[in-house]
Amino acid sequence: MAADPLPANDDAPRTPSLFDRAVAAARGRTDAAPVEPAPAPRRAAPFDRPTLAVACAIVVAPLLTWGGATWLAASARADGRIAAARAAPAIAARDARTAALATLTQTWSRQPLGATMEGIARGLPPEASLARAEADAAGRLSLDIVTPDPDRLIAALRRDPALARLRPTAQKRVDGRMQVTLEALR
Numbered sequence: 001m002a003a004d005p006l007p008a009n010d011d012a013p014r015t016p017s018l019f020d021r022a023v024a025a026a027r028g029r030t031d032a033a034p035v036e037p038a039p040a041p042r043r044a045a046p047f048d049r050p051t052l053a054v055a056c057a058i059v060v061a062p063l064l065t066w067g068g069a070t071w072l073a074a075s076a077r078a079d080g081r082i083a084a085a086r087a088a089p090a091i092a093a094r095d096a097r098t099a100a101l102a103t104l105t106q107t108w109s110r111q112p113l114g115a116t117m118e119g120i121a122r123g124l125p126p127e128a129s130l131a132r133a134e135a136d137a138a139g140r141l142s143l144d145i146v147t148p149d150p151d152r153l154i155a156a157l158r159r160d161p162a163l164a165r166l167r168p169t170a171q172k173r174v175d176g177r178m179q180v181t182l183e184a185l186r
Contacts, residue, residue: 103137110139123160128153131179141166143182150178157182 016024047055113135120130120143128147135141143166147153150171157163170181 106139116141119160119162123156123163125149125152125156128156131174141184144179145182146174146177146179148177150180153180 113133117130117133120133124130124145125147127149128145130143131146132144133141134143145153150168154168157166165184166182167184168180169183172179
């Protein structure tokens with residue numbers, strides 16, 4: 001004997017099963033019992049003040065941090081510019097003292113010009129004569145030597161190690177002889 005799908009209590013309301021509803025929906029019938037609609041979602045309660053305060057703090061805190069950091073950085077840059085402007089004269093004076101000390105050190109460490117001239121006079125050929133000798137502040141030595149044979153003068157300069165640093169830079173004819181301009185660092 002087949003089982004009766006009806007409940008034992010005849011007073012209970014009969015509702016179609018899930019299968020019956022699916023078949024009825026597929027056939028387009030509406031005689032199946034209506035399904036109760038799902039209850040409407042509960043509406044969220046409006047924000048209360050503490051929740052709103054926390055939400056605002058979460059949003060505003062990074063903005064305030066960024067703004068404060070920008071303000072502090074601008075203030076530090078302005079302070080740096082002011083300090084640099086105040087220190088500029090002292091830095092310029094220190095740089096001038098350093099440059100002067102370097103020039104004096106270089107000047108005092110060089111051989112005196114008189115000793116250089118004696119060395120040049122010893123190394124020159126007998127027919128050559130010194131027409132001009134000049135040394136600038138950087139120690140660059142410039143000589144004009146008059147000689148009948150510039151090749152012999154240059155060979156004599158190369159033989160003497162003290163004069164080997166002199167290099168010819170110009171030549172011109174003067175009174176039947178050649179004037180050779182030599183330059184070197186002292």
